[in-house]
Amino acid sequence: MPRILVTNDDGIFSEGIKLLAEALAELGDVFVVAPDREQSAMGHALTLGRPLRMQKMGERRFSVDGTPTDCVNLGVHSVLLDSPPDFVASGINYGLNLGDDVTYSGTVSATFEGTLLGIPSVAFSQEVAEGFSFRPAAAFARELFRILIAEREKLPKDLLLNVNIPAGPIRGLSFTRLGRRVYKQSVIEKVDPRGRKYYWIHGVPQWETVAGTDFEAVVSGRISVTPLHLDLTYYPGLESFGDLRDRLTGIDLGIDAQRP
Ligand code: MN
Numbered sequence: 001m002p003r004i005l006v007t008n009d010d011g012i013f014s015e016g017i018k019l020l021a022e023a024l025a026e027l028g029d030v031f032v033v034a035p036d037r038e039q040s041a042m043g044h045a046l047t048l049g050r051p052l053r054m055q056k057m058g059e060r061r062f063s064v065d066g067t068p069t070d071c072v073n074l075g076v077h078s079v080l081l082d083s084p085p086d087f088v089a090s091g092i093n094y095g096l097n098l099g100d101d102v103t104y105s106g107t108v109s110a111t112f113e114g115t116l117l118g119i120p121s122v123a124f125s126q127e128v129a130e131g132f133s134f135r136p137a138a139a140f141a142r143e144l145f146r147i148l149i150a151e152r153e154k155l156p157k158d159l160l161l162n163v164n165i166p167a168g169p170i171r172g173l174s175f176t177r178l179g180r181r182v183y184k185q186s187v188i189e190k191v192d193p194r195g196r197k198y199y200w201i202h203g204v205p206q207w208e209t210v211a212g213t214d215f216e217a218v219v220s221g222r223i224s225v226t227p228l229h230l231d232l233t234y235y236p237g238l239e240s241f242g243d244l245r246d247r248l249t250g251i252d253l254g255i256d257a258q259r260p
Helices: 015-025 068-079 099-103 106-116 135-150 214-219 235-240 242-249
Strands: 003-007 029-035 054-058 061-064 087-094 121-126 160-165 172-175 186-191 197-202 222-227
Touching: 003 015, 003 068, 015 029, 015 087, 015 121, 015 135, 029 068, 054 068, 061 068, 068 087, 068 106, 087 106, 087 135, 106 121, 106 160, 121 135, 135 160, 160 214, 214 222, 235 242
Parallel strands: 003 029, 003 087, 029 061, 087 121, 121 160, 172 222
Antiparallel strands: 054 061, 160 222, 186 197
């Protein structure tokens, strides 16, 4: 049986992780290692400045007082130390993780960590709307993993998929690229009861509706599957930033003066 490490950023008590773990338990040995409370928008944060505590919540079920990335590390290097998981599954997140937002997402960052550890990883996020259910997403996660498990000898170790599921009736599936957000983000400034200012980051995400993007797929009622990778290098920039490169390499770094 393949071993599947399941985590999320909404916390171990969220409905999304419960349904994901149940769906995947039909296909493999599922181990849940998840934050003990919500850790949404924690990105790829790793806790290094304090010890972490892990609590056994049940059979193959553990909570951690840390981030999703902490959970993947503890899952791989402690809970499953004897034999690493074959896959990491993250989610099902309460809310979409599209386009530029994947860099904030704890759900997606857990899969970054899985990939960095050489484990094929998939993130699942659910659109939230009136009357939505996690069940279609859980059913899709099971079918996706059925295929991954069948193909697992052939899968690249850096396989990383970001899956978003629309709330309404599902009208299909598209392989997509990340969309671009036109963010109307703002900071709201108010005054607390003690007369001190406080700030709240606020924004209603708006997206460029461009064909082929994850956003366009989801607004069209289709499941979006985006293959991601962790090399953030802007390769065209190695050439197109040539003038900048030449000026930077021309800066006198005092290398001669450093010679003894
Ligand atoms: Mn979340």
